[in-house]
Amino acid sequence: MTSMTITTTTSQVPSQAPWLRAFFQRCWRVGILLLLVVASLGMSQLAVAQADTDREMVTAAPGISADQWRQVRSGETGPNYRDSRFDSNYNLINSSGETWRQIRNRWVSPFGLITVGGMIAVIALFYFIVGRKHLDEPRTGRKLFRWSLLMRSLHWTVATLFITLALTGLNLLFGKFVFRTLFGDAVWAWMISASKVLHNYLGPVFGILLVVLLLKLLKDNIPKKHDLQWFKMGGGLVGKGHPDAGFANGGEKAWYWLLATAGLVVVASGFVLDFPNYGQGRDTMQWANIIHAVGALGLTAVALGHIYIGTVGTEGSLEGMTTGYVDETWAKEHHNLWYEEVKDQALSEEEVAAQKAGSSSGGDVSATKPS
Template sequence: MRRTLLIAALLLALPWLAATQGQAQTAPAAPGRNPISAEELELQSALRGGVVDGRVSIPNPQAAVLIQPEGRDWRAFHNVTLAWVGGIAVLGMLGVLVLYHLVHGTTRIAGGRSGSTILRFPTIERANHWMVATSFVVLALSGLNLTFGRHVLLPLLGPEAFAALSQWGKYAHNFLAFPFTLGIVVMLLLWVKDNLPTWVDWEWLKAGGGLFGGAHPPAERFNAGQKLMFWITVLGGGVVAATGFLLLFPFAATDIAGMQLSHMLHSILAVLMIAVILGHIYIGTLGVEGAWDAMSTGEVDVNWALQHHRLWAEAQLARERAEAAAAPGAVHAGAAD
């Protein structure tokens, strides 16, 4: 009988012993709070120290990553750092351009238009320029929407219209990446020979390009500012395109860390390019009289060409005179003697 009672007591004490053992493996809890289990402590330690993986039965191993610390850094970059850098760069450039125009105004053609024109950009160069330009504008607007749209457009448009706009913006952003990239490659092939630096560019830079009231320094087909714009577009646009394709085809060539780095490079370079190209757009429209003709009709006024690109214009005019003199039926001096 005593043995039976002892066995029964031991059986009744087992739950209490298990609970006591569990409490021995549990961290001290603050008064009024539930105790933290050893498993929870292990999870918190993993969250602080590295990647937390799960198990998946699908072929995509990336889906097994539940949490990784770099993701928090990326989120902070997207929500805070990128917004500040983009806002300062774009709004700052707009402010500088408005101030410059109010103080300086449009740079006029010295002596007015001559009435004679000279070919500056043939059709193939203008067509490629506009393909790159229109693609970039849509890419820039749709990209800025990802960072600033919820704060600027959502309150104005409402949820439904903003969602539709963002959806179509995403489609445009993805598909226009292809003509933009093609245009960058064609631009490099067409213009690289005219955008190599020379000593003429150094003299142009020392004179400030004639942007601040001084005489316009001599320049070749592209001045130093345009050459800088060319290399920013080709090199910066190349990196933006490459990182964009890594994001467009996720995990095709890189892992999660590579995707995050690609996004950081893509977005930072993109907002900086937007700021620089705003200056390019200003100079080609309101900033310089006659500059718009170069990419609209391809023909520029001779006085404009001599003022802004004198070395190139003089060479072009000399070539045209030589071709005219060599043409059949041309009248040469002394032919009547």
């Protein structure tokens, strides 16, 4: 009798477990949504604080009056307000500087924060509602060589520099509203100083390596007719099946050309700001600063989507850029046209391990030629 009771109780557990799991998953997702709502409210307050340029002006320069601004706009500020450079008649206090401050703090900073924060919220909602994109078919265990060690090293170096520049740039733009309040002036001053040094010195390195990366990837990112269908199907989210894609799909090509256009504009404007000793005036540097900030904030927002899709968002995507190899199933589903070109070059896991062992030992191992 006792054994029957135990058996009955055990048999009920599997039928109840899915309901419990579903209940806890709903509670967990509702909690995440509430957290996002609270975070968005906090970000909106931060955006409003950024847009209040008059309050910042009172803190930065409390002695400025309407009469002084009239004097500045008339150009009669005198030698005490002049640029210290030799033979310069440029006034350090000028109305163009106030225009730059208004544009930067009233428009660029708050809307940039909304753009980056909004992208984070959209990605989080997409993940919790739609979830990760898993492979439709089981993995075959056979691998296709996709990225060489050189390309992987170049990619991760550029990616690390991009993330570092994004974080330091965000700190320079918004840090005073966050870290100064949390940690005080001493810690905040150290963070700003470190951010400025890192941003100024790593920026040119990033720019040079980005150009190298873009040149290496150019031939695989030429737009094709099937890329239009890729966008119509939302990369496979709309309709059934997967859209055609070569070595790079439509989304990857869009990211490439965004880097090749807006990315290079950000790099160029950064060089203008980083090297002021080539004769450019402050008016030029003010506009370069606005262009740099708008482009960098936009790229950061889009990069968050690229990072999500290439890591937790899509099963198998990260493997190619970490090991150099992708599974046949992944290649067939996401890059079917490229798969048809290289499917005869698939290797078993044992062959891949043997190749890596031979490469590390300096042996003569013939690796599959990457596309």
